[in-house]
Amino acid sequence: MIVFDKMQQGYEYQYSALPGKDFAADFMPTLTPKQMLEMGVFEGHYMNDCQAEFPEDWFENAKLSLEAPDIKVNYFEIKSRMSLPQWQQRGWIIGPDPRGWFQWYCRYYMGRRLENIDRLQIKRWKAFKRHEAQLKRNCLSFDLDCRRKQRQALLQWAYNPFV
Numbered sequence: 001m002i003v004f005d006k007m008q009q010g011y012e013y014q015y016s017a018l019p020g021k022d023f024a025a026d027f028m029p030t031l032t033p034k035q036m037l038e039m040g041v042f043e044g045h046y047m048n049d050c051q052a053e054f055p056e057d058w059f060e061n062a063k064l065s066l067e068a069p070d071i072k073v074n075y076f077e078i079k080s081r082m083s084l085p086q087w088q089q090r091g092w093i094i095g096p097d098p099r100g101w102f103q104w105y106c107r108y109y110m111g112r113r114l115e116n117i118d119r120l121q122i123k124r125w126k127a128f129k130r131h132e133a134q135l136k137r138n139c140l141s142f143d144l145d146c147r148r149k150q151r152q153a154l155l156q157w158a159y160n161p162f163v
Contacts, residue, residue: 015111029158044073
């Protein structure tokens with residue numbers, strides 16, 4: 001795969017696994033990238049210029065906002081993300097994925113494997129599970145109005161936000 005979008009020009013990578021297969025044993029996301037895009041993540045503005053890199057069917061029913069980020073596109077209609085410069089300042093942009101964790105996950109899902117980067121990103125994903133525990137501890141089952149920002153964040157990390 002050779003990438004040409006606003007953030008990367010000529011970045012090249014290979015697939016070494018089949019799409020959606022051969023994940024690390026400790027990486028078991030609840031949602032696929034396609035499901036996440038269909039539910040509404042990142043205010044619909046995250047992947048607008050890099051759709052050619054991923055399967056067309058990921059975007060058939062994706063909730064996108066082409067002009068500008070729009071919180072109404074998010075499943076829980078709430079802002080639940082920091083800006084890219086904030087992520088960069090915190091050192092959360094790792095390796096060859098300038099858009100962060102979700103871009104890494106999309107590429108990993110498609111079959112790209114980068115051992116050191118994968119290990120770091122999976123460690124970050126596992127650490128995010130604490131938010132699921134907080135929902136279970138502080139919200140009644142299926143009370144989707146409880147901690148909506150945290151639920152949106154879980155969705156954006158491929159966790160089930162409906163716990």
